[in-house]
Amino acid sequence: MKIKFNFLIMPIILLFILFGINSTTIKTAGKPEADSLSAIRLAFAGDIMCHTPQMDYAKVGRDSFDFKPVFREVKNFLSIPDFTFGNLETVIIGNEKGFSGYPLFSSPEELLSALKDTGFDLLFTSNNHSIDKGVNGVLKTLENLRAENLLSTGTFDSQRDRDSIRIIDIKGIKLGILSYTYGLNGNYLPEDSKYIVNVIDTNLIKSDIAKIKERDYDAIIVYYHFGDEYSRKPSSFQKEIAAKSFEWGADIIIASHPHVIQPIEFFEKKNGKLKKGLIAYSIGNFISNQRRRYTDSGVILNLDLMKNTKKDSLWINDVSIIPTWVYKGRTEKENEFVILPSDTAMFGKLPEYLTPADKQKMIQSFNDTKSMFKISR
Numbered sequence: 001m002k003i004k005f006n007f008l009i010m011p012i013i014l015l016f017i018l019f020g021i022n023s024t025t026i027k028t029a030g031k032p033e034a035d036s037l038s039a040i041r042l043a044f045a046g047d048i049m050c051h052t053p054q055m056d057y058a059k060v061g062r063d064s065f066d067f068k069p070v071f072r073e074v075k076n077f078l079s080i081p082d083f084t085f086g087n088l089e090t091v092i093i094g095n096e097k098g099f100s101g102y103p104l105f106s107s108p109e110e111l112l113s114a115l116k117d118t119g120f121d122l123l124f125t126s127n128n129h130s131i132d133k134g135v136n137g138v139l140k141t142l143e144n145l146r147a148e149n150l151l152s153t154g155t156f157d158s159q160r161d162r163d164s165i166r167i168i169d170i171k172g173i174k175l176g177i178l179s180y181t182y183g184l185n186g187n188y189l190p191e192d193s194k195y196i197v198n199v200i201d202t203n204l205i206k207s208d209i210a211k212i213k214e215r216d217y218d219a220i221i222v223y224y225h226f227g228d229e230y231s232r233k234p235s236s237f238q239k240e241i242a243a244k245s246f247e248w249g250a251d252i253i254i255a256s257h258p259h260v261i262q263p264i265e266f267f268e269k270k271n272g273k274l275k276k277g278l279i280a281y282s283i284g285n286f287i288s289n290q291r292r293r294y295t296d297s298g299v300i301l302n303l304d305l306m307k308n309t310k311k312d313s314l315w316i317n318d319v320s321i322i323p324t325w326v327y328k329g330r331t332e333k334e335n336e337f338v339i340l341p342s343d344t345a346m347f348g349k350l351p352e353y354l355t356p357a358d359k360q361k362m363i364q365s366f367n368d369t370k371s372m373f374k375i376s377r
Contacts, residue, residue, distance in 0.1 A: 036310040038172045039317065043081035044283060044301040046256040048123075050090045050111055051289035052101035053328070057335050058110070063095055067114035070287060074339045077300050077322050079119030083170050086115065086286060087225065087256050088123040088152070091133045093140040101289075103185075104132040112148045122168070126154025126181040126198045127225040127257065131189070138196050154179030154223070155197050162195040165211055173219075173307050173314070176212035178250075180205060181225040182237075182257070200226065202244060209248045218307060218314050219251040219274055227258040227282055232294065232372070234262050234281040242267070246277045252303065252316075253279040260284055260294040261372050264301075264319070273314035278303070287326060287339055296326045297342065297365040323369040325362045329353065342366035 058065040071078070078084045090105035092112055100106045115123070123145065131138060138155045145152045156162040166177040180198040189196055198204070205222075212220050222245055228235050234242075242253055246267045251274040255262075262281035269277045284298035304318040325342035329335065331353040342365045344350060350359065 036308055038307040038309060040083065040170045040173050040305050041081040042170075042303045042305065043078055043084040043119075044254050044280070044303070045078065045084070045086040045120075045286040046283040046298045047087050047089045047127075047259065047285045047288060048111075048115065049285065049288035049290075050101065050105060050107035053289045054287070054337055055099055055101070055108065057328075057337055058108075065108045065110040067108075067111050068117055069333070070337050071114060071118040071339060074300065074322070074324060074341065075118050077341075081119075081302065083121050083168070084119050085122050085124065085223070085254070086120050087127060087223070088115075088125050088141075088145075089127050089129050091129065091137040091141050092144045093133055093137050094144075097133070105129050106133055106137070109144050109147075112144055112150060116148045116150055120150065122151040122153070122177065124154045124179040124223040124225070125152045126179045126223075128181055128183055128185045130155055130181065130197045131184050131187055135190065135193050135196055153177050154181070156195055159195040162198070165215060167212065167215060167217055172309065173305055174217045176209075176215070176217045176220040177223075178205070178208050178212075178220070179223040179225075182227075200224065200241065202241075205241075205245060206248045209245070209250060213249050219272070219305065220249060221252045221254065222250045224253060224255040225257045226255060227262065229258050230260055230295070231258055232260050232262060238281055242279050242281075246279075251277050253277070254283065254301070255280060256282050256284065258282045258284075259288070259290055261297060261299060261369055263372060264321075273312070274316065276316065278316060278319065285326070286324065287337065289328070289337075291328065293364070294368060296361070297369055298324045298326075299369060300324060321369075321373075323366055325365040327351075327354070327358060327362075329355075329358065342369065 058067045060066045090107040092107055092109055139157050142157050153166050168175050180200045182200050227238050246269055249271055251272050261284040264280045267277035280301055283301050285295055286298045300322040302320045306317040307314045323342045325340050327338045327340050342362050
């Protein structure tokens with residue numbers, strides 16, 4: 001399937017889609033009746049990390065924080081879609097044992113309330129930092145996610161929970177959701193608690209996909225936390241796991257961990273309603289204190305799914321991305337982290353707090369993201 005990007009400009013409101021991948025649409029024969037169609041937009045953001053400087057900048061009291069301003073410039077892009085996903089790469093256990101950044105993350109509960117306010121609906125929780133605070137850290141994080149009414153998958157509080165099937169019904173389109181990580185930074189799960197985190201295991205993945213296929217579903221989305229850190233190309237392991245997953249019945253694969261953006265590809269599929277599968281090998285960092293080139297960038301990936309209910313057919317109607325760049329510095333308020341769309345055309349006027357050096361970095365970020373994909377106008 002050919003990937004095509006179009007630059008769109010809206011003069012009155014911010015661009016909702018910066019450049020779209022107008023994929024070859026799999027259409028049903030004839031013109032379907034309007035009431036037989038269901039359409040949804042899914043949004044995916046990459047790694048959500050919380051290093052110590054992020055907590056310092058978000059602190060508003062002795063033990064209180066406000067992370068909401070971090071997301072103010074991209075909130076519309078995440079709240080407007082029908083369902084928004086992200087990767088929570090930190091543990092949320094409260095201040096009982098103190099907060100911490102790298103290498104053992106433990107972040108304030110206010111981060112979750114900010115993510116909920118921004119528009120996130122489900123957070124993937126299987127990654128190499130899942131057990132930074134042990135099994136109790138996993139359980140407390142799940143408890144805090146539920147308190148914010150945020151869905152999650154990838155970590156679990158019981159074997160029954162792990163074996164349950166996550167199928168989300170979004171406007172009549174049923175999506176099976178799975179999540180796995182390549183590892184746990186060399187840590188090991190207790191023998192009696194192997195269910196706590198989904199680690200990539202081909203037998204387990206194949207079995208989980210098979211369980212969803214026994215149910216009423218339209219598409220299977222798999223999140224993988226894998227790949228070589230800071231590599232802008234997928235590894236042979238990533239490609240192997242992706243190919244096997246599509247063979248078993250996965251339809252859409254979203255991934256992160258390299259902390260940089262990697263390509264998006266389409267796959268031919270032999271089973272399922274979707275005839276073309278899609279993989280985003282890495283959508284990069286969404287928010288972090290990583291400041292090197294490529295690591296301060298990410299994308300919000302939008303997928304538009306269309307279903308013909310009369311023919312029970314499903315297709316990816318459109319794919320689009322919004323490139324993002326993380327600003328760190330002094331604003332009109334104070335020292336802040338702010339996620340910005342990296343295309344300067346998206347602003348009627350650039351934020352005044354951006355210095356010439358900041359603008360140069362943001363433009364470089366945009367050009368780096370643009371160069372990752374083949375552009376046709």
